[in-house]
Amino acid sequence: MTDAAQASATRPPFRGRIARTLAELGIAESLTNLLLPAASALPVAPATDRDVWDGIDETTRAALLDSATADLGTPWPVPLARDAARYHRDGNREEYERAVFRRQERVSRAVVAAALTGADVWLDEAADGLWLLCEQSTWCWPAHDDTRQRHGAVLATVTDPFLDLGAGELVAQLAWADHVLGDALDARYPGLRTRIRHESWVRVFEPFLRRQDWHWIGLERPPHNWNPWIHGNVLVAALRLLDDDPDMRARVIELVVDGLDRYVSALPEDGAIDEGYAYWWNGALRALEALDVLEHATGGRARLTERIGALRETVAFPHRCHLGGDWYLNLADGQARPTLDQPWHALHRAARAVGDHEAQAHAATHRDPLAPAATEISGLGRLLRGITDPLWRDARSLGSPLPRDVFWPSTEVLVARGAAGSAAGLTLAVKGGNNDENHNHDDVGEVIVARDGVPVLIDAGRPTYTAVTFSPQRYTLWPMQSGWHSVPVIDGAEQDHGAQFAAADVDARVSDDASTMSLQLAGAYPPGTVSSWVRSAALDRATGTVSIVDSWTPGVPAVQHLLVAGTVRLETGGACVTPIEGAGDVRLRWSGGEARLSVRTLDDPLLREVWGESVTRIEIPAGSHGESRITVELVRAEAEEVR
Structure with a gap:
């Protein structure tokens, strides 16, 4: 056992709603033995499956290719030290994060363009972006890093990386890209996928296993939205990128499921989110998405969402918060008129899983057949799930239910x-x-x-x-x-x-x-x-x-x-x-x-x-x-x- 794995063993196991449901299904002790091979563990077809990729609707295809084409030949966004340090100097976190987000959105567009067309120009663009992500000094957003407290530094300490939302998003993006373009990357850029795995181990898997003081796990106080957001992304990355070490893959996924259990078990029976509607998308929905991935990765055996009442109820939370039009009830740090560019396809998919027709109808009101089925704003994984979901592609508005x-x-x-x-x-x-x-x-x-x-x-x-x-x-x-x-x-x-x-x-x-x-x-x-x-x-x-x-x-x-x-x-x-x-x-x-x-x-x-x-x-x-x-x-x- 590695030092990191040994350290992770010190966390006492948690026996909550997920653990109990797995026991009822008879797979609590054998969950990781049910995992599909890495090449088929993620619920999106690779680019070699032309039936899927040639079937992407023309509106979505054209919009994504047009956006990607506009990127070609332009400088890649560069996160700068001066912008990272601003968080500690004047409190500004927007400049640094804007550069990081724009870079990752461009990578997502390039990956999808390469999958849609198979053209070398898009493989080159995708490889450039993936390489830049591997070269990026830190995957953590400066506002979250504990380097100032631990090392007295205003810039990330690369020998002690912090696993935050940013690092989780980035490692999952690399995993999704590796999954979709793996064969093409091996043919044109041999060695790139090895680099992806190395950086993912150093920056995410090793810290995840080694440190047990992550505030987002929920060991000392009820977990918040970071828990499913990070655990869900680590799950995706482990399923795909730990393909050369089955034992380590299983250990990481055991800890992920344990962590998710802490969040799901803290979710109230009525499905409400005290952070409000705006945070539902990156809290409860992240848990629903993670469990959907786990169900696929276990060949459909770990069917958890429909069996846990709090998860069934939280699927209804968005439409129950709807005031009308673009307006929602906003509490805590929410916005009364949040961006409509949300992963509505993920809500639609979760509503289908639990049989909530009102939630499904509410999601479908945002499926405009004249607009792309999904965008890169919410990350590569959500983009891929949205554009390859035929039931979402064909969804049509039935009106929002607006309960009395x-x-x-x-x-x-x-x-x-x-x-x-x-x-x-x-x-x-x-x-x-x-x-x-x-x-x-x-x-x-x-x-x-x-x-x-x-x-x-x-x-x-x-x-x-x-x-x-x-x-x-x-x-x-x-x-x-x-x-x-x-x-x-x-x-x-x-x-x-x-x-x-x-x-x-x-x-x-x-x-x-x-x-x-x-x-x-x-x-x-x-x-x-x-x-x-x-x-x-x-x-x-x-x-x-x-x-x-x-x-x-x-x-x-x-x-x-x-x-x-x-x-x-x-x-x-x-x-x-x-x-x-x-x-x-x-x-x-x-x-x-x-x-x-x-x-x-x-x-x-x-x-x-x-x-x-x-x-x-x-x-x-x-x-x-x-x-x-x-x-x-x-x-x-x-x-x-x-x-």
């Missing part, structure tokens, strides 16, 4: 709309939970309201990530503070952060007449701020209105905050809001004193992309009498009123 009510007990989040299948009118979302969730914002008790699917009372979401974002100074950033969420300021105090600052007595009730959630907010504030603060938010389906009612004791002074996107015009006892994106007007009414508006100009590109130039905070003095009521109602157009 959803309540996730695990995260204490309620979403309610007027009627199932329609975004018309008001949609209400209320959040309980605590202030130590993954990618947390101090937002216990926040209320989000959308009109016609467009958020009006909003959660701003995350700004561009910098060194401050995940540092002890995180809550100096305004989007993370409760003062910039639609929750009260109580006796001058905002909410504090930590697991102990949480909602209590959460009670969600839904009926044909109304959907309501009440919760105790006092525990989210510093001790001694208030004895009791009960918030109740309701959607009344008969009137189409939303009400937010607060009552508290003792009668300490409070100010209600409402964060709004759109144009706000104060009126006596309320305000009229014209939302963004052309949604109809909304009228707010409240009890309390004369409100004040604080307009925050948005200089962050991610926030401006979603909300425009500014957002507005309405500050409503609620007095100290212990009661407050806010209502939200539609302002109907004259034609609607006449009807």
Whole structure:
């Protein structure tokens, strides 16, 4: 046994949902003996299978070849030392990561172009890119590297590589490229595949086996989205690249399955993700994709997804978060209008696996037959899976299901709309939970309201990530503070952060007449701020209105905050809001004193992309009498009123 393998043996095995399901299937002890040979272990046909590659639809083929052709003869993106060091100097991580992402996207385009055509020009382009990746000083993104803490360095220490999201993505990209182009690379560039295996061992497999202090495994606290993202990529790489050492291949995969089990076992039964919709794609979906690969690699024996209830439920999470159009419920570091360039084919495939027709329909609404079936933005593996999936290629939109009510007990989040299948009118979302969730914002008790699917009372979401974002100074950033969420300021105090600052007595009730959630907010504030603060938010389906009612004791002074996107015009006892994106007007009414508006100009590109130039905070003095009521109602157009 190698030193690395010996070190890995010190991790105690985990017996969670995956281990129990494998035992029920009778393959717990023999899983790695079921693995297919490396050449057939990944669920994509190699370029030698011309039936598959000649069958790629013309729209996808043309788009990818056009993009790849535009790359030819241009300089390859180069990650620079000065940009890597910027993370430690001024907190900027975007410049370095942009160069890395652009380089890897170009490699993906070249690999697919070579598979589509078999032409030497594309094999040369792919080989250039793969060689550059092997030569790249580090595969880890500087924002994640622990080299500063361990070695006092601002640049990666190549003798002590850190296995992060970036390294996982890159090693999987090399594995997918090796799998698809292996024979052609051997013929034209003998030795390149050996180099790929060497670098993958040094930078990924050896550290993965040697170190047991990876924070993303989930040994000391519940695992977050890094766990399935990295483990899934290591799984792909081990299946293909450890082809010369079956024992080591089996050992790595045993540890991968153990690690994935920790994530899957922590996933709540209702399938909710406390990081929110935006992180589902690189959290729960990564777990679903990894288990799909494992099922293929075991010849279909390890069929886990359909047997584990939390995985079946999480397939529904995206459409349950859908507000309408391009808008989604965003909590934590999510974006209310995330990029639509997601791997919808992966959701479609997972929905097919568990028989969730609503989730499948939601995914299919994003299959435009006039657009490529997938893009390189989400990585080579996802690109390959998307363009070679005939059921996704032929999928057609049936409309998003837009369920009337959803309540996730695990995260204490309620979403309610007027009627199932329609975004018309008001949609209400209320959040309980605590202030130590993954990618947390101090937002216990926040209320989000959308009109016609467009958020009006909003959660701003995350700004561009910098060194401050995940540092002890995180809550100096305004989007993370409760003062910039639609929750009260109580006796001058905002909410504090930590697991102990949480909602209590959460009670969600839904009926044909109304959907309501009440919760105790006092525990989210510093001790001694208030004895009791009960918030109740309701959607009344008969009137189409939303009400937010607060009552508290003792009668300490409070100010209600409402964060709004759109144009706000104060009126006596309320305000009229014209939302963004052309949604109809909304009228707010409240009890309390004369409100004040604080307009925050948005200089962050991610926030401006979603909300425009500014957002507005309405500050409503609620007095100290212990009661407050806010209502939200539609302002109907004259034609609607006449009807």
